[in-house]
Amino acid sequence: MNSIPNTRLFNKKNALVLALLTLLILVGSLFLPPFILKAHAATEGTPKTVMYVEVNNNDFNNVGKYTLEGTTKPAFDIGIIFAANINYDTTSKKPYLFLNERVTQTLNEYETQIRPVQARGTKVLLSILGNHQGAGFANFTTYESADAFAAEIEQVVNQYHLDGVDFDDEYSEYGKNGTAQPNNSSFIWLLQALRSRLGTDKLITLYNIGPSAYNSATNPLMSELVNYSWNPYYGSWQPPQIVGMDASRLGAAAVEVGVNQSTAVQLANRTKTEKYGIYLMYNLSGTNSASYISAVTQELYGRKTVYSSTIPAP
Numbered sequence: 001m002n003s004i005p006n007t008r009l010f011n012k013k014n015a016l017v018l019a020l021l022t023l024l025i026l027v028g029s030l031f032l033p034p035f036i037l038k039a040h041a042a043t044e045g046t047p048k049t050v051m052y053v054e055v056n057n058n059d060f061n062n063v064g065k066y067t068l069e070g071t072t073k074p075a076f077d078i079g080i081i082f083a084a085n086i087n088y089d090t091t092s093k094k095p096y097l098f099l100n101e102r103v104t105q106t107l108n109e110y111e112t113q114i115r116p117v118q119a120r121g122t123k124v125l126l127s128i129l130g131n132h133q134g135a136g137f138a139n140f141t142t143y144e145s146a147d148a149f150a151a152e153i154e155q156v157v158n159q160y161h162l163d164g165v166d167f168d169d170e171y172s173e174y175g176k177n178g179t180a181q182p183n184n185s186s187f188i189w190l191l192q193a194l195r196s197r198l199g200t201d202k203l204i205t206l207y208n209i210g211p212s213a214y215n216s217a218t219n220p221l222m223s224e225l226v227n228y229s230w231n232p233y234y235g236s237w238q239p240p241q242i243v244g245m246d247a248s249r250l251g252a253a254a255v256e257v258g259v260n261q262s263t264a265v266q267l268a269n270r271t272k273t274e275k276y277g278i279y280l281m282y283n284l285s286g287t288n289s290a291s292y293i294s295a296v297t298q299e300l301y302g303r304k305t306v307y308s309s310t311i312p313a314p
Contacts, residue, residue, distance in 0.1 A: 136172030164203030169210025251278030
């Protein structure tokens with residue numbers, strides 16, 4: 001969309017031109033999604049911890065068993081169910097949201113797997129991942145097709161009382177099954193459609209990888225629609241480069257639980273020092289990982305983490 005000229009350059013003789021321009025913009029807006037929303041930044045200087053759980057192998061409610069020592073605060077601000085998929089129906093030639101058996105079980109066991117985690121103050125998101133079928137977030141060819149997929153996401157988020165979704169554009173294999181190649185509009189369409197459906201209270205996050213992330217990184221709408229984005233490469237420091245998103249909404253550090261604790265500590269220290277808003281961890285299992293997590297939270301918050309075999313009361 002063209003930018004609106006600075007009105008200070010207009011005098012009375014240009015009033016008609018200005019009026020026409022304004023009318024064109026208003027008419028054009030009728031063809032855009034209903035609204036665009038500002039994402040909410042993390043509190044500066046207080047990084048949020050994010051934990052992915054591979055629910056094919058582990059119970060999601062393990063996220064709720066870790067507490068910052070001497071407090072009732074959970075060790076993790078955001079827990080992510082990994083993962084649902086974007087699949088492709090070769091008959092209808094449309095993508096659809098797929099929940100495998102373990103993801104479905106986790107969601108259906110909301111009262112024991114999800115609600116107790118949320119009750120402690122942890123936001124629970126559903127990760128959505130490509131599945132080798134040619135469907136992805138980056139190859140919708142119309143806004144309407146993106147909105148149809150957004151409607152499926154909305155239904156699951158609402159049905160299972162989730163706090164939002166996380167997009168992970170890996171393993172899509174664009175072009176397979178005759179699907180379209182990635183384009184620069186698709187992911188923005190999906191974000192606009194989903195944000196208009198979910199409103200301001202739900203989180204939309206981005207695992208910064210794949211065409212969806214890379215093709216949209218310079219689009220200013222990304223920062224209006226996505227709350228947070230983070231580094232997808234464990235054991236490294238790689239801040240996402242997204243126009244309009246400052247450090248408070250980014251995760252530069254990413255680690256896999258149990259792997260190279262000294263690196264995890266260094267990355268935690270750098271996260272706090274450089275005022276990044278997110279510290280990402282992956283692959284929480286059912287075993288007691290308090291020692292590893294404590295090393296991280298000690299750097300981030302000056303507190304160790306304690307583990308309980310059951311989820312503490314809020």
